[in-house]
Amino acid sequence: MKTLIVYATKYGCTEKCVKILSEKINGKVDLYDLKGKSELNITQYERIIIGGSIYIGKIRKEVSEFCLENLNVLKDKKVGLFICCMGEGDAVEKQLKESFPQDLIENTVVIESFGGEFIFKKMNFLERLIVKKVSKIDKDVSNILEERIDNFAQLINRA
Numbered sequence: 001m002k003t004l005i006v007y008a009t010k011y012g013c014t015e016k017c018v019k020i021l022s023e024k025i026n027g028k029v030d031l032y033d034l035k036g037k038s039e040l041n042i043t044q045y046e047r048i049i050i051g052g053s054i055y056i057g058k059i060r061k062e063v064s065e066f067c068l069e070n071l072n073v074l075k076d077k078k079v080g081l082f083i084c085c086m087g088e089g090d091a092v093e094k095q096l097k098e099s100f101p102q103d104l105i106e107n108t109v110v111i112e113s114f115g116g117e118f119i120f121k122k123m124n125f126l127e128r129l130i131v132k133k134v135s136k137i138d139k140d141v142s143n144i145l146e147e148r149i150d151n152f153a154q155l156i157n158r159a
Helices: 013-022 061-069 090-099 102-106 125-135 146-158
Strands: 002-008 028-033 047-055 078-084 108-113 115-118 141-144
Touching (some): 013 078, 013 146, 047 061, 047 090, 078 102, 078 115
Parallel strands (some): 002 028
8 A cells, every 4th residue: 555645844853753654654655745846646645644843833834735735635545644743732632623624634544743842953043032932941852752653653554
């Protein structure tokens, strides 16, 4: 079974998660970074996984556009959706629901948050300032939740 993982990342956390996930998926897996890539034919894949990072409360624009442009084709596929963010609890549930079209969410095999990272050297001055004020964090933090990636892979493999 062929699987496509489509993603967009700002600082690289989503790409890290995609690489971990891709090693746990059965069959042939192709990775596709939506940033700066050309046309993509998704009809050849049985399973499509879509994910992106949350930045300033929204999923990457490339992910939103991909979902909307391909919604009709995606409805006929086995789809998994994920986000990468540092939120917890109800905030994450809200982010998941707001990041993808409702029609797509209703047809997914699995939807999950893989956690996130704050890596200060990758941020500009203003971003560092905002993270320090809002999150009360002033040093690098990695909170990638590998057990969630494992569970996601198990569910998509069964689809």
